[in-house]
Amino acid sequence: MIKVLQLGDVHFDTPFKGLGTEISSIRKEDIRETFKKAILRGKEEKVDFILITGDLFDNKRVFKETLVYIANVLKSVSPIKVFISPGNHDPYNEDSFYKLMEWPENVHIFKSKMETVEIADRNVVIHGVAFNEEHVEECLLHNVKGEDGKINIAVIHGDVISGGESLYNPITEEDIKESNMTYIAIGHKHKYSGLLKSGETYYGYSGALEGRSFNETGEKGVLILEIEDEVVKEEFLSLSKRKHIDIDIDITDKSTTEEICEKICSSIGENSNDMIRVNLIGEIEDIVVRENVIKEKLKDKFFYIEINDNTKEKIDYENIKKEKSLRGIFISEMLKCDDEESTEALKYGLMALEGEDII
Template identity: 30%
Template sequence: MLTFLHAADLHLDAPFHALPPDRAAERRREQRQLLTRLAQVAQQAQVDLVFLCGDLFDSQRVRPETLQALHQVLEEMEAPVFLAPGNHDPYTDASPYGKFPWPSHVHLFTTPTPERVALPQLGAVVYGSAFTAPHRMEGPLTGFHAQEEGAEAFGCFHGDLSSPHSRYGPITPGEIAASGLNYLALGHIHAASGPQRAGKTYYAWPGCPEGRGFDETGDKGVYLGQLEGGHVSLEFVPLARRRYLTPEVDITGQDPAQALTAFLQTARSEDIVRLALVGERDPDREPDLTDLTALTALASGYFYSASLTDRTTLPQALWARQGEDTLTGLFLRTMAQRIQEAPADQRPLLERAVRFGLAALEGREEPQ
C-alpha cells in the first residue's frame, strides 16, 4: 500500500484585494501558516508521496518570507515531493522556481512534455509536467500513456476538464482513461471534486486549501490518499484557517436579534461571512435601517469579517385575499406579479407598497 498527500492551488501571496490592507497582510501570513499545517498532515500520516499540483504561488512575485517559510516546510517533509507549476505560477527563467534552492527530495517539473521519475524504493513511478506560460492550449495528457510493469503509476498535473477548448491545459475523460495511470493528481479547480474514475484511472482535484473570496466558500483542504491493489481511497482533510460562508438566518416568528444571536452561538468566529436574513418578517413592521445596522454590528463583532443583507419577505397570509373578486384581490394579484418580475433590489420597495396599500384599502393605520 502507498499513501500520498495531494494538494493544489495554495496561491501563496494572494493580494486579497477585497480586504483592508492590514487584513490582507494578515491573510497572507495565515497562508504561510497553512504550509506548516500541510507538513503536519504529511508527517502524522507518514505519507510516501506528496503532490503539489500547480498554482503554489499566486503570481511570479513572491515575498522573501514566503519563500523562507516554504523552504523550511519542504525541508521538514521526509517523503518525496512532486511539484507541477500551473497557470498562475508557470515555470520560466523569471519565476521563483528557477531561483529557489529546492531540497533534494523535491522534484520540480519544468517542461510541458510529461517527465518520468522512477521511485524503485517505493515500487512507483511519477509523471508530471509544467505550465511554462499563463496559458496552455495543448492538454498535458495529449498522446500520453504510462507503460509500467510492476510499478504503481502516478500523475502530477495542472489541468482543466471543463472544456476541450480550455486555455488552461484541457483534459478529457478519454485521455484520463487512456493514460495508464493508477492515480492522477490534478490542480486548477478550486472546489474538491471527490474521487473520480475514468477507465481504470482514479483522479481528483482537492480544491484550494484556503479560500480567498466568496467564490471559494465552505471547507477547504487537501486529500490524503491510499493506493492498494489498483484501488484508490481519498480522505478530505480540512486545512483552512478561515472559511468564506454565505449563511442564512431564518427570522420567521422570531425577533431578528434573538435569531441572529442563536445562530452566532453555533458559528465559528474565525470565518468570513455574508449573512442574509430570510423568512417571513412581522407584517406590521417596516425593515428599519437602524435595526439592520445594529444586527450588522452584532455579527461584525463576532466574526473576522461580516456583512448582512435583508432578504425577508412578507408573510404568505398577507396574500391570502388574492383570489377575491374585489379591489383588494385585484391589487394583490397585480402587485404579486410585479414583485415576481422585478429585479431583486426593487422587491423590498414593492413589498412596502403592498403593506401600505392594504392598510389604505382596509382603513387601518399605516404600518410602522
C-alpha cells in the same frame, strides 16, 4: 502499499482585496499556517510522497519571505520527496518564482513537457508537467502512457471537461482513460471532487487549502491516498483554518435590530471564527434593516461578517383587496383560496402586476 499526500491551489500571498489591511494580513498568515499543517500532516501520516498540483503562488507578487518559508517547510519533511506541477497562476518560465531560489534536495519541480521520475525501490514512476504560460489550450496529458507493471502516478494542473474548450489544459475522461496511469493528482478546481475513475485510472482534485472568497464555501483540505495492487483508496482531511459560510437567515418575525442580531448569533453558532456572509431574508414590517448598524453591533462577536439585506416589505393583502383596480380584484379572488399553491400564485401574480421580474 504506497501512501501519498495531495494538495494544491494554495495561492500564497493572495492580496485579499476588499477585506481591509488587517483582515487581509491575517488571511495571508492563515494560508501559511494551513500549508505548514498540511505538509507536516504528511510526515505524521508517514507518506511516501507529497504531490503539489500547481498554483502554489497566486500571482506575480510574492514576498521573498514567503519563498523562504515554503522551502523551509518542505525541507522539514525530508527525506519525503515533494513533487510540484506549476499551474496557470505560477507557470514555470524565465520570470518564475521557482527560479529565484535554491530548493531543498527533496523537492522536484516539473519544468515543461511531461517528464518522469522513477523511484525504483518502490516500483513507482511519478509523471509530471508544468504550465509555461498562463494559458495552455492543448491537453498536456496527450500521448502520455504509464509503464506496464509499475505504479504510475501523475501530478498535473488542468481542467477536466466533458466538452467544449478551456484555456487551462483541457483534459477529457478519454485522455485520463488512455493515459494508463494508476492515479492522476489534479489541481485547478478549488472544490474537492471525490475519488473519480475513468477506465482503469483513478483521479481527483483535492481542492484548495483555504477558501479565498464566498465562491469557495465549505471544507478545504488535502487528500491522503493509499495505492496498492492498482487499487486507490483516499481520505479527505479538512485542514483549513477558516471556512467561508454564506447563510440565509429569515427575520420575518423580528421587529428590532437587537432581535435580528440575536437571530444571527444563534443561527451561526460556533462558527464565529470563520468568514461569514449573512443574507437577511423574509417579509418585514415597521422596521428598517440597517446593515451597517447590525455589522457594528456584531463586530466583536465574529472574525469577519458581511450583512446583506434581501428582505421584502410585508404586504397588507387585506388593504390591497379594497382597491378598485386589477390588482385589488386579483387579490380579492386569490384570498378566497386556501392552499399552498394559491399562496405562491398570489405572491408571483402580484409581482407580475407590479412589473417585477420573476425568476
